[in-house]
């Protein structure tokens with residue numbers, strides 16, 4: 001009999017008052033890379049995002065991102081494709097030492113106003129391993145074939 005050890009890191013969530021009654025962020029399919037984030041806007045006051053405008057949408061939770069990991073806040077492709085809604089700072093970076101409410105910076109690149117209702121799944125978060133590098137200044141960069149080529153230097 002094989003015993004499966006759950007090796008996943010634990011993401012502790014702290015529900016804030018504006019998160020009362022919201023479903024927890026979750027993975028919507030077995031293999032989902034990101035957990036969907038819900039809008040903790042007021043039930044009685046949906047947020048209307050006009051074309052060209054941006055808004056910080058609350059999630060109603062503090063996320064204790066495990067040490068050695070980051071939270072990447074990413075757009076949902078359906079909202080992007082159908083409504084022109086994306087995360088202006090995609091991927092948003094949630095640091096493992098952040099203890100404030102996670103918010104989603106949405107921008108409306110579409111042509112129509114977009115109404116954000118309470119509980120709407122407006123973005124997704126990928127939990128990914130991340131490391132900090134030790135920073136050291138040196139006099140000269142090592143030689144590489146690419147050299148300083150960038151921004152299309154390899155052609156299309």
Ligand SMILES: O=c1ccn([C@H]2C[C@H](O)[C@@H](COP(=O)(O)OP(=O)(O)OP(=O)(O)O)O2)c(=O)[nH]1
Pocket residue numbers: 073089091092093094095096098101102103104105
């Ligand atoms: O989409 C996002 C991006 C960031 N944050 C929060 C968590 C993150 O840990 C903190 C700082 O993010 P970032 O480092 O991108 O912002 P900054 O402009 O560098 O602010 P700071 O000086 O506070 O680091 O803001 C969010 O809630 N959602």
Ligand SMILES: [Mg+2]
Pocket residue numbers: none
């Ligand atoms: Mg920062």
